[in-house]
Amino acid sequence: MPPSRARELRKSMTPQEVKLWLRLRELRAIGHHFRRQSPLKPYVVDFECRKSLLIVEVDGHQHGFDEHRQRDAVRDQALERRGYKVLRFSNAEVSHEIEGVMQAIYLALTNPHPAARMRARPPSPGGEG
Structure with missing residues (x-):
C-alpha cells in the first residue's frame, strides 16, 4: 500500500481511533512508541x-x-x-x-510477544560451549 494511502487514512480517523491514539501517545513516557495508520505491506x-x-485495531462492531x-x-x-500480536477492540x-x-494494551506491552522477547535478547557468545 502506498504511503499516500496511509496518510489519507490518518486524516479520516474515527472519534474512537482519535481517543485511543491520544491515550497510546501517553505510553511514550515508558518507551512504547505507537505509529498510527502504519503501513505493513499489504496492510x-x-x-x-x-x-x-x-x-491494536479498532473495529466498528463488537467482536x-x-x-x-x-x-x-x-x-x-x-x-x-x-x-506480531494483534489486539482488536470495538x-x-x-x-x-x-x-x-x-x-x-499495557499487559500486552509488559508481556511481549515471544518474537519480540527473542529480538530483544542479547546475542549469545560465539564459540564452543
Missing part, C-alpha cells in the same frame, strides 16, 4: 508498536458481529506469522471502557 494497521511487535470478521481473521493470522469498548482497553 495498513490502525496502531503499531514495533518495539513490542504489537498491533464476532463484524461483517469483516473473516477477512480480519485472515489478516491477523498473516500478521501473527510475521511475529468502537463501543474504546468509547465506554477506555481504561479496560488501556489495561489490556
Whole structure:
C-alpha cells in the first residue's frame, strides 16, 4: 500500500481511533512508541508498536458481529506469522471502557510477544560451549 494511502487514512480517523491514539501517545513516557495508520505491506494497521511487535485495531462492531470478521481473521493470522500480536477492540469498548482497553494494551506491552522477547535478547557468545 502506498504511503499516500496511509496518510489519507490518518486524516479520516474515527472519534474512537482519535481517543485511543491520544491515550497510546501517553505510553511514550515508558518507551512504547505507537505509529498510527502504519503501513505493513499489504496492510495498513490502525496502531503499531514495533518495539513490542504489537498491533491494536479498532473495529466498528463488537467482536464476532463484524461483517469483516473473516477477512480480519485472515489478516491477523498473516500478521501473527510475521511475529506480531494483534489486539482488536470495538468502537463501543474504546468509547465506554477506555481504561479496560488501556489495561489490556499495557499487559500486552509488559508481556511481549515471544518474537519480540527473542529480538530483544542479547546475542549469545560465539564459540564452543
